[in-house]
Amino acid sequence: MKKILISSLALASLLFLNSCTDLKEQVLDESSVTGLTDKQAADGNLAPVYAQLPTLFTHTNYFAAQEISTDEAILPYRGGTDWGDNGIYIALHQHTHTSTDPNLRSTWLLLTQGISRAITAISALPTNNDPNAKVYIAEARGMRAYYNMLLLDLFGVVFKKESPQAISEILRGEQAYEYVKTEFLAVEPDLLTTVGPGRLTKGGVWGLLARLYLNAAVYRDRYATSFTFKPEDMDKVVEYSDKIINAGQYQLSRDYFSVFNAENHDNKELVFAVDQRAELNGHNRLAYFSxxxxxxxxxxxxxxxxxxxxxxxxxxxxxxxxxxxxxxxxxxxxxxxxxxxxxxxxxxxxxxxxxxxxxxxxxxxxxxxxxxxxxxxxxxxxxxxxxxxxxxxxxxxxxxxxxxxxxxxxxxxxxxxxxxxxxxxxxxxQSGRNLGDVDIPIVRLADVYLMRAEAKLRKSNDAASALADVNLIRAARTNPAPALTSMSLDLLFRERGFELYWEMVRRTDMVRFGKYEGTWTEKTDTNPQKRIFPIPQTAIDGASNLPGYLVQNPSY
Known part of the structure; x- marks a missing residue:
């Protein structure tokens, strides 16, 4: 009898979903496909939504975009033989990258595939009778918003699409920001608090909302000479940060590096993370890369x-x-x-x-x-x-x-x-590249405190409250760093670098703090249009049958 592999369940075997969900790979006869239980079908729908995250967070995708383009990381042509790659890492660091950059193209594809898989799950799950279906729909919809949030941050666009057969509506600027925000707000009531950090929880969405509101000024007016941080947006950053801090389920780690240990899945500082516990799914690239x-x-x-x-x-x-x-x-x-x-x-x-x-x-x-x-x-x-x-x-x-x-x-x-x-x-x-175990933080508690501190500074110049949050983080670690005695936006930017280096937030931070047009080692470009990356030329070419549908970002 002919056999088929249900792809969603195959992907499920590479995932992690804990608590009430244990996703398994299943090879099924054609005759038994209709015999899937509701739980198996629901698990199989949700698994692919998360499956792209480990690949997205590899060293040459999201990491390269967020770190090598900044003052934190530089990757030269080692010895004239290694990491030349036709100059793409040099161009990324110097802000001379183009729409044919393969790492940006790969990042774009992973994000759009993540959106597509989320839409498939959102379409399939409403007819499923499993008790988890409602939560799964919320997770899939929330992950669609998260992938779109990264597209907005990196490329300045969002894809609004409700069914697999529809053509996406492309949103930019205020419309894009409002769409992502509305989606996060819509799913928050149906999410759980007990299935993280590898799945999207209420805490995860609160953290993403805080980050979204914090960057709202950038997303509304990307090329502004100076960004306008609305007081009401900063209030929301504080509100959602407070929800996480007061939830009682997260705490700062005494050992800073334990947050990034191989056995960190149960670390209480993690709010939302890329789960890499499944050996076939994980990778070790962020450890071996440097x-x-x-x-x-x-x-x-x-x-x-x-x-x-x-x-x-x-x-x-x-x-x-x-x-x-x-x-x-x-x-x-x-x-x-x-x-x-x-x-x-x-x-x-x-x-x-x-x-x-x-x-x-x-x-x-x-x-x-x-x-x-x-x-x-x-x-x-x-x-x-x-x-x-x-x-x-x-x-x-x-x-x-x-x-x-x-x-x-x-x-x-x-x-x-x-x-x-x-x-x-x-x-x-075995190779230095494979079998990673470290859950890669997307949102962690220290960042939440720092976001709250920044929001208070930007809204009302409440330096005392911001200083208290920063010093709380410093004091929490074993052999704590000395307490600071003053606080300003420049000091807070420095503190974010100390706390969050190599965690793929630097480019976003530099843009928000007005530092991205600065000069640093081997980088002198001051063009504000480089605050976002070019849409890959392959994506524009693929949409060429729809004139004006996918328009390239300025300066590319």
């Missing part, structure tokens, strides 16, 4: 290493140094660095004791010594010592991360730039 090709964090896997990708810019590093001078930020702010290896050179350590340092990595790097594809052993233990660029065929050149990084030959070498290991390197990753 590390050296000669950093091998796992004694169990000799092929799991870094890729010498982006470093942080000297400009961003200097914000830390200037904030704490003459003290080293590594000993002053627990978010900057966490030392897990107290290992002198040429040591022998047990596998269980070999744990990589986290945060911003500087200077000479130490790690497992690898010779001819195998780690050097000391009996049952492992040899640890200074690392050299062996994988780059430079066995006498040490892996010493430097502050300087740029597009010159010297500044583009393999060890230039301080590196970031914020997300824990998955203990299951």
């Amino acid at each position: 590390l050296s090709g000669d950093q091998f964090p796992l004694p169990a896997f000799t092929g799991a290493n870094g890729t010498d990708g982006p470093g942080i810019t000297p400009d961003f590093y200097r914000t830390w140094v200037n904030a704490y001078a003459p003290k080293d930020p590594a000993g002053t702010d627990p978010r900057f660095y966490k030392q897990n290896m107290n290992i002198p050179a040429d040591s022998c350590v047990a596998a269980a004791d070999f744990v990589y340092n986290r945060g911003i990595l500087r200077g000479q790097q130490y790690g497992l010594i690898r010779v001819n594809g195998a780690f050097v052993r000391c009996g049952n233990n492992y040899k640890v010592g200074k690392l050299f660029n062996v994988t780059r065929n430079r066995p006498t050149t040490p892996v010493v991360f430097t502050e300087a990084i740029n597009y010159t030959v010297a500044g583009s070498d393999y060890s230039t730039g301080y590196r970031v290991l914020k997300y824990e390197f998955s203990p299951k990753s």
Whole structure:
């Protein structure tokens, strides 16, 4: 008998949906398709709505758009051989990207596919008799709004569509913002509080609404000389932030880096996150992307290493140094660095004791010594010592991360730039790229406090309340950062960088704070029209049979 694979359930097997939902892959006979239970059918409808999130949050999609385009991250043409990619990362950082950029195209496709899958679920679920169907409809509709919110932020457009057969209405500006807001508000009453962080909950929508209201001035008038932050919008930011803070189910983590550990799914700081617990679904790209090709964090896997990708810019590093001078930020702010290896050179350590340092990595790097594809052993233990660029065929050149990084030959070498290991390197990753376990934060409690602080500053210059929120976050961590004594928008922008670096909010923050037309390492473009990205040319070409339907953004 011919067999078919129900694609939605296949995708479901890669997901996570916890609590009342356990989505499973099922291969079914044609004769048994109609024998699906209501629960199986409902689960199969909802699963694809979330399935795009892990891919969207890979290093070359949303991360590249939100980080490499900013003052936080720079990715040069490493050694003249790696990460050249026809100059796309250089162009993204310098704001000279075009409508043919493959990473922007991939991000666009993932977002529009997410919208399409949400619409399919919204259309199918109303006839389902499973008790969860009403909640699932709300989640699918809320996720459609979330994907549209990202499209609005990145590309300045929203797709309004209610049925799979309809042609989407394209909205921009005020109309687009109002549509996304209305959708979030409509689904909030039907969402649960108990199925996060990998599914959309009331808390997740409250956080997204706070973020939406906070950026409303940008979305209404993208190219404004200065943005008008309406008091009523700022009141809403405070209102929805308060809902999360007062809900009683979220709390700041004492250990800052535990928020980004492999086993972080139950971390109470997460409000809404990309769930990567299912091994076939997860990826380890945000951990491996910045590390050296000669950093091998796992004694169990000799092929799991870094890729010498982006470093942080000297400009961003200097914000830390200037904030704490003459003290080293590594000993002053627990978010900057966490030392897990107290290992002198040429040591022998047990596998269980070999744990990589986290945060911003500087200077000479130490790690497992690898010779001819195998780690050097000391009996049952492992040899640890200074690392050299062996994988780059430079066995006498040490892996010493430097502050300087740029597009010159010297500044583009393999060890230039301080590196970031914020997300824990998955203990299951055989290649360094696969099998991620870290749930990637979309909304977390610290960001909620910072959004509330910003809204109070923007509405009424309530510096005292804003300062209290910022210092609350600083005091919550083990070995807390020193309390600040004053607060301003510039200081708050700096604080958001300290708290949220590498979390894919930097570009959005820079636009809102009026910093995106600034200059930083290798970037001098001041064109305000670059506040949004070009619509991919392939999308415009695909809609060419509908003249005027999909219009390119200005300056592209």
